[in-house]
Amino acid sequence: MSNAIPEPVTKLIDAFSRLPGVGPKTASRLTYYLLSQPEDVSEALATALRDMKSNTQFCSVCHNITVNDPCPICSDPRRDHHTIVVVEEPLDVLAIERTGSFDGLYHVLHGAISPVNGIGPDKLRIQELVTRVEKGEILEVIIATNPGQEGDATAMFIQKNALAGKGVKITRLARGLPVGGDIEYVDAVTLSRALQGRNEL
């Protein structure tokens, strides 16, 4: 009886269920919702999808997503052009910007080294990072890849291979206790990293 669903409808359900976190049930709920709405709702979604692709590009300096190249951060003269934070994804830039405590520049790798997923260093924007550093203006590279196997591997690769001997200071975000947490419940790895990274008062 599933052939009773018209093909254009199953196609849309299919397209929705390829999104992360959207299963077949959610996909068909979204599809039937759009079906019951006036045409401009799905038209708006289709247009927004195409516009995002055609009106954005990667910043040629930091490789973050942007409308204009270079991006607003790279072209801001008030920011510290000697320090760059290396992140995995564009969303990580937003997270750091929200803290308001960093005023340097960024470098977006667009992923992390992951042999399991077939992502080697050549698939990331690591060569571009090396080129930026070789221009000589950068004094410190802060590696802010995610704590975990892939982020650790990426950080290590950048430090030991890509930027080795380039004469720039390489640091990594500290791992420590979460604000509002209880020492009693913190996992052993985090606690031992927090101990290693203790600060003098």
Add this chain to the structure above:
Amino acid sequence: MSNLIPEPMSKLIDVFSRLPGVGPNTASRLTYFLLSQPDISEGLATALRDMKSNTHFCPVCCNIMVNDLCPICGDPRRDPHRIMVVEMPHDLLTIEQTGSYNGLYHVLHGAISPAKSIGPDKLRIRELVERVEMGEVSEVIIATNPGQEGDATAMFIQKYSLAGKGIKITRLHSSGLS
């Protein structure tokens, strides 16, 4: 800080978050995901346009269909004297999968919901009344969802729309448990 999100992206986040069950966080996760998946994004845009341009509602039962003849309404082996009233097209599919109903359908495309400001005029109730008035129908089985909205819709159809039309009106049995 939100000016750091390029405008075409914030627009897509906005459109996504208007969908039911999609909040701002999910919307931005989907948007950034699609950024790195141009094929999926393009496929979704095409599927959206295709669905709207290649489908329409059956003029009789208001179900969604592709060809000019609805496969159910146009099937002479089905019993044209009984109509089952459902809220959404997928409800119809669920009933069809049981294989135990052989009559026709009527799809309302929603249920009465004052909270979402969906009144009877936004549903295909008028079309149902017209079908009944044509005289061929002897039983209307109301299969709206059990729950406030479905109950209100069933009651409205029974007490107002089809009142005094001289047909049998029944509702799907709902056990007190679920």
